[in-house]
Amino acid sequence: MKVQMKNINKSFYGVPVLKNVNFELGDGEVHALVGENGAGKSTLMKILTGIESKNSGEIYIDGQEINIKNIIEGMKLNIAFLHQELNSLPNMTIWENMFLGRYIKNKMGFLDIDQMKKTTSIKLKEVGLDINVDSLMGDIPIGLQQLIEIASALLWNKKTIILDEPTSALTAREIKILFDTINNLKKDGVSFIYITHRLEEIFTICDRVTVLRDGEIIGTKKIKDVIVEDVIKMMVGYEMAERYPKTDYKPGNIVLEVNNLSKNKYYQNINFNLHQGEVLGFSGLMGSGRTEIMQTIFGIMHPDSGEIKVDGKTVKIKSPIDAKKQGIAYITENRKEEGIVLDFSVVDNMILPNLKEVLNKVKMIDHKLEKELTKKYIEKLDIKTNDIDSKIRTLSGGNQQKVVVGKWLATSPMILILDEPTRGVDVGAKYEIYEIINELKKSNVAIIMISSELPEVMGMSDRIAVMHEGKLKSILSKTDFNQEKIMTLSTGGK
Secondary structure (H helix, E strand, C coil), X not given: CCEEEEEEEEEECCEEEEEEEEEEECCCCEEEEECCCCCCXXXXXXXXXXXXXXXXXXXXXXXXXXXXXXXXXXXXXXXXXXXXXXXXXXXXEHHHHHCCCCCCECCCCCECHHHHHHHHHHHHHHCCCCCCCCCEHHHCCHHHHHHHHHHHHHHCCCCEEEEECCCCCCCHHHHHHHHHHHHHHHHCCCEEEEECCCXXXXXXXXXXXXXXXXXXXXEEEEHHHCCHHHHHHHHHCCCCCCCCCCXXXXXXXXXXXXXXXXXXXXXXXXXXXXXXXXEEEEECCCCCCHHHHHHHHCCCCCCCEEEEEECCEEECCCCHHHHHHCCEEEECCCHHHHHCCCCCEHHHHHHHXXXXXXXXXXXXXXXXXXXXXXXXXXXXCCCCCCCCCCEHHHCCHHHHHHHXXXXXXXXXXXXXXXXXXXXXXXXXXXXXXXXXXXXXXXXXXXXXXXXXXXXXXXXXXXXXXXXXCCEEEEEEECCCCCHHHHHHHHCCCC
16 A cells, blocks of 8 residues: 655644655555654644644545545545554453454344454464453553554554554564564555654664654655664754763762562562662563562562662661652653643642642742742753643653653652653653763762663663563673673573
8 A cells, every 4th residue: 555645734723743744655665754752743644544634735545646534534544543552442352342333243233243253363363463352451461452453453454554652662572573563464565654762673674764853854765775873863953972971980889779679479589789870770571570679669569578778777668758758769661640640730740749848838839939940940951841831741752751850850869760761752852861860970869770772771871780570680780781691681591
């Protein structure tokens, strides 16, 4: 299925977001569409699928011009848009999700459940899945849910599939299954538009890359003709000296000690320490226990046994309030559900862990103090927002993440835990977050950083702790770690 979008223009409230955009997709092609948050990628895809209407321009499917007036007409075009937040219903079975709203009926007018289950099983096998179709979607790993949505698209004869950040929550094994599935479907003429902030991936799976910046096409290149640095320069408009800004590491005093920490089913006998001014990276596959260890240190989970020491003293951390009193801050990986309140303003989100700091003498919120605190971190972190009273849902993903960072920096932590700090964040915002991390190091803040992106954890860490199935396999120094060694340890090797 060939797609051509010519001279597409779109404005919201008089502000142009797409300016004469031209985009082409070939039969059986995987075409990367990249750009920073706000570049116009999602708007362009919404126009292609009828979610938004264009102001001007032309769209051709297999050489025939079409006019997509609404989402109903978009659904008839055999184009599937798989969003980053999956649309499945967790309390329904796989087959019920696949046929939701489009049930097959028999001659008597009753639901033909056997036929729907059989068809579901066939389509699942087309994407390499051999699982019970009566399984609840909520019991299926996220990576497999992604493949099930692709199978659902094939069920309804979709010839073009738009994947928006498809690997953001996948393990390395699940990513390989996804890529194998994409390559197999390419052979059958299925085309993919691949939207991602993980630029390394496009060199593995994509044929071409198109870069959008500020609503304009900067260029389209064959993957074999570019390197990562070329794509970054097209995205941000300038050449970055280094993807991961370096800073000298001079270890200070030990501020955190974890001794023989265990939690049934999650992790066993965990031992490590953390120094002032250090970034200790935690690497490992999803489910290896990394996040659960950090949630224990922050008081969200409670260990079965073991000891935590802060500044040389054994502490009992039963809640996040206890952790905050010990100078510990935790930035969760699940920003939208656990890190921010989407319907609250920027200022309200910023002061949530800092209420005591903005109270006046009669224990009422001093609005002048809360504005000063919020504006201080908006300026310090270069958070782009129209107003501190704007709802945080109106900010880009990168700026939402910086608000989360800012609200915890305002607590003046001694220990900062960052769980996937750049997930879903564009390359420019990533670089800004890296610079913030380095500034904190210079201020002797001790940092733990969990990241599923190997280049990131290697580029930013002074030491790396590698987890496998709840066990800490090794802690590697900067002079000793490399990608092969980390992957070997994280998959159970020695």
